[in-house]
Amino acid sequence: MSIDATPKGVLLKADPIANTFRDEIRVSLAGPKPPKLVGILSTSSAPSKSYAEFTQKQCEALGVEFVLRKVGAAAGDGGEGEGVEEAIIEANEDDSVDGIMVYYPIFGVQQDHYLQQIVSPYKDVEGLHFKFHYNLYHNIRYLDPKSLLSSVPPTAPPAPAVEDQPPEGTVKSILPCTPLAIVKCLEYTGVYNKLLPYGDRAYGKTITVINRSEVVGRPLAALLANDGARVFSVDIDSIQEYTKRPREGADPARRYHPRHVAHASVLTLQECLALSDVVVSAVPSASYKVKTEWLKDGCVCVNISADKNFEADVREKASLYLPTIGKVTIMMLLRNLLRLRQYREALKTTS
Amino acid sequence: MSIDATPKGVLLKADPIANTFRDEIRVSLAGPKPPKLVGILSTSSAPSKSYAEFTQKQCEALGVEFVLRKVGAAAGDGGEGEGVEEAIIEANEDDSVDGIMVYYPIFGVQQDHYLQQIVSPYKDVEGLHFKFHYNLYHNIRYLDPKSLLSSVPPTAPPAPAVEDQPPEGTVKSILPCTPLAIVKCLEYTGVYNKLLPYGDRAYGKTITVINRSEVVGRPLAALLANDGARVFSVDIDSIQEYTKRPREGADPARRYHPRHVAHASVLTLQECLALSDVVVSAVPSASYKVKTEWLKDGCVCVNISADKNFEADVREKASLYLPTIGKVTIMMLLRNLLRLRQYREALKTTS
Known part of the structure; x- marks a missing residue:
């Protein structure tokens, strides 16, 4: 080996990192009914389409039910983004749906930000609802699932967590x-x-x-x-x-x-x-x-x-x-999906 | 008059339009305690500063209590926008505050949009919370003040209004x-x-x-x-x-x-x-x-x-x-302030 041969840095692919979460997700999925994720595709964008297909493949490999809902330009029935808000509202109201994923960009940052607030926080696998951002910005790591029902930000943040264990009655907040x-x-x-x-x-x-x-x-x-x-x-x-x-x-x-x-x-x-x-x-x-x-x-x-x-x-x-x-991002999305199912279960048992 | 003298269109100032609302607002203000509006100024922007002074003057003329809260660059104590989120949260929590007005732009459209969601919808005189936008986009003209507590959009919109009269148990939705x-x-x-x-x-x-x-x-x-x-x-x-x-x-x-x-x-x-x-x-x-x-x-x-x-x-x-x-915009802001006080009163009497 010559002294001049500078070693190069390591090219690290996402697979080994994603794999560390695969088993955890498989175990959590074990149960009578797989969770159901709805993907909403409303544009003719090629990257969005292939991201949707990628989500589908990853979900199927892990046993998550994935339903791709195409509307507007994606369905050849109207303009870019047409019908996306209605599709979100329908999925919000459908009790069989555990998570909603919307393929952005659609209209541009401002109108897309509006759509991100329309997705029910109980089904927001992407973690884009302002309540989750609020918790992130304020370093609030746990939440009472019932508190998500409220549109008003929490008045007093809970004591900062010192260990990676949610206090009684709380679960981890969803992160984007x-x-x-x-x-x-x-x-x-x-x-x-x-x-x-x-x-x-x-x-x-x-x-x-x-x-x-x-x-x-x-x-x-x-x-x-x-x-x-x-x-x-x-x-x-x-x-x-x-x-x-x-x-x-x-x-x-x-x-x-x-x-x-x-x-x-x-x-x-x-x-x-x-x-x-x-x-x-x-x-x-x-x-x-x-x-x-x-x-x-x-x-x-x-x-x-x-x-x-x-x-x-x-x-x-x-x-x-x-x-x-x-x-790795997809694995986080599926983890969020499982966590959101917990949120909704907690809500049902306590109400 | 020569046949060549083309008459010009009319220059219409805002005063006569604003005046049609002044009396209505004065009458609604009659009561033991004037409503309190907090303005939050966090930047060194000259137009924002003069808009804040303009709000103050208009409020004082009508008997609305206006408190200008300066933070960050506006207070000479930190950068542009520093402390604005904390000031919003403080005003949300202060029961003596009836309305909150934030002087934008601060950070740019995306981060400002986040701040607009942090203002409690019960104090949002500007009507920038996504729930009000949702109602506007869906032509939902009335709301039950209690429904604002929920972070989830209404599942079934009420029947469209045929007259300018809120159905029983509802009030008009805030418009931007x-x-x-x-x-x-x-x-x-x-x-x-x-x-x-x-x-x-x-x-x-x-x-x-x-x-x-x-x-x-x-x-x-x-x-x-x-x-x-x-x-x-x-x-x-x-x-x-x-x-x-x-x-x-x-x-x-x-x-x-x-x-x-x-x-x-x-x-x-x-x-x-x-x-x-x-x-x-x-x-x-x-x-x-x-x-x-x-x-x-x-x-x-x-x-x-x-x-x-x-x-x-x-x-x-x-x-x-x-x-x-x-x-005229200021008059609408003050009308919203009065309406929001109604919301909070309705909430107190029914809870």
């Missing part, structure tokens, strides 16, 4: 699938340290998240910061820092928070990347690339975008590169 | 202030015809709405179409038509709907304007202008943007031009 899948990948890769206390296992790690959408980037940054990481949240026009441990020199009474706080960063993207142990990119653009030369040597890079956000030579710098995590 | 103010202006200017049945008083009118945001343009287009108008909803990349009476040639069973349906239009903006009795523009850009030469002679033009979206010679074509409707 994609941010949750990323956390699972970071657990698998050892970025999360199990020796640290639950709720602070990313302490000591610096992570850059590129994209601050309300569906992926912002919840992910908050989740990682709530778990102890120092997070740079980057979007087109600003960089913010999310942390539970604010900058040095701050008022000591404000040095540690039960949940993340956000403030504007003075660093550039290049400076953030130079500090970052992990870089997660979720930019929906084929032309956007994170510069390999800006990466910290030995970092972990995770690509969430349908496009490739990292350059072809990313493993010259990254110790681990995860080009796609879709299979 | 700006779209509602525009409807009031169109009532005042006679675009709405009181000889037509309630709920269909814009029948026969064609209206172009430029902008399809989830805060103004789309709810406005839906509201006008639910009231019988044929509406062209225009945004940067598409034109849609909203109507209760779909195009000719459609399946007769689908010729009339209890609420609007939307479909893509094949018309250009120029063709829409040529057909339009009313043009409402809400484009947040100083450079955007509706071309006067494209307007239908004698139409009504309403500018909603903080910028001037119509050309200086708009009244060469428009019979009526409303350059700003802010004073």
Whole structure:
């Protein structure tokens, strides 16, 4: 072996990570009746169509009943998105349906955000309802399933959890699938340290998240910061820092928070990347690339975008590169489906 | 008078329209305790600051208690928007507060949309909570105040209202202030015809709405179409038509709907304007202008943007031009405040 042969970083596929959840889900599925997931496809978008087919295949392999409901342009019966709201309402009302998955984008971020609120939180496998986002942003990890019935945010957050065990009468809050899948990948890769206390296992790690959408980037940054990481949240026009441990020199009474706080960063993207142990990119653009030369040597890079956000030579710098995590995301969706069934059962037994 | 002297259209200020509501609000205010409105200002934006001062003045003139809560950049204590979510939650929990108004934009449409869901629907004077949008889009005009407690959309909409009288046990649903103010202006200017049945008083009118945001343009287009108008909803990349009476040639069973349906239009903006009795523009850009030469002679033009979206010679074509409707919007906000107090009282007496 020549001394010049630089070893490349490892290309890590999603399969081994997804497999760690497959058995758990299979065991939970054992029972008289498989849960039923309805997928609603309302556009002619090819990526949405193949994502729907992918969901179907994964569900069938695990024994989850998947029903694909096509409306509007997807059914050749009307325009893009036509009938999607009616299909959601129908699935909300159908007691045999355990979970609802809507294939976005449909109308654009604003109107899609409206649709995300229309899905009943009891069937929201994607975790996009504002109540779940509220819990995530406020680091509220457990909830009483009955509290989801209320449209008003909880007045007093429960005491922060110190262990990974829900207090009596509560269950874990649903987390949005994609941010949750990323956390699972970071657990698998050892970025999360199990020796640290639950709720602070990313302490000591610096992570850059590129994209601050309300569906992926912002919840992910908050989740990682709530778990102890120092997070740079980057979007087109600003960089913010999310942390539970604010900058040095701050008022000591404000040095540690039960949940993340956000403030504007003075660093550039290049400076953030130079500090970052992990870089997660979720930019929906084929032309956007994170510069390999800006990466910290030995970092972990995770690509969430349908496009490739990292350059072809990313493993010259990254110790681990995860080009796609879709299979892990689906596992999180199915876990959420099982959890939501628990919610609805808890509701039935107590009412 | 020379035969060449073309008369110009009328410049209609908001004052006479706002005044028609002033007395009604004053009468409703008579009582031992004035309602309390909290305004939350969290940015350094000059337009937001002057809008807050304007709200304050209007409230004081009418005897509404207005408390301006400044946080973050507005208080010189942190970044843009810092502390706004905490201030909302505090006002939600404070039983002495009857209404909450947040000065947007703060973080951008996505994160601002999240904040709009955090405001308790019982204090949402702006009508931006998704439950109110849901009712608007579904032409559900009345609600049982208790139903707002639920996070799940109503399963079966009530029978459509035939008169302007809430059925027993219900009150009128809150409508977003700006779209509602525009409807009031169109009532005042006679675009709405009181000889037509309630709920269909814009029948026969064609209206172009430029902008399809989830805060103004789309709810406005839906509201006008639910009231019988044929509406062209225009945004940067598409034109849609909203109507209760779909195009000719459609399946007769689908010729009339209890609420609007939307479909893509094949018309250009120029063709829409040529057909339009009313043009409402809400484009947040100083450079955007509706071309006067494209307007239908004698139409009504309403500018909603903080910028001037119509050309200086708009009244060469428009019979009526409303350059700003802010004073009407404030009246609608105060009406919503009074209605929300009713909601909370109804809740207290029945629980």
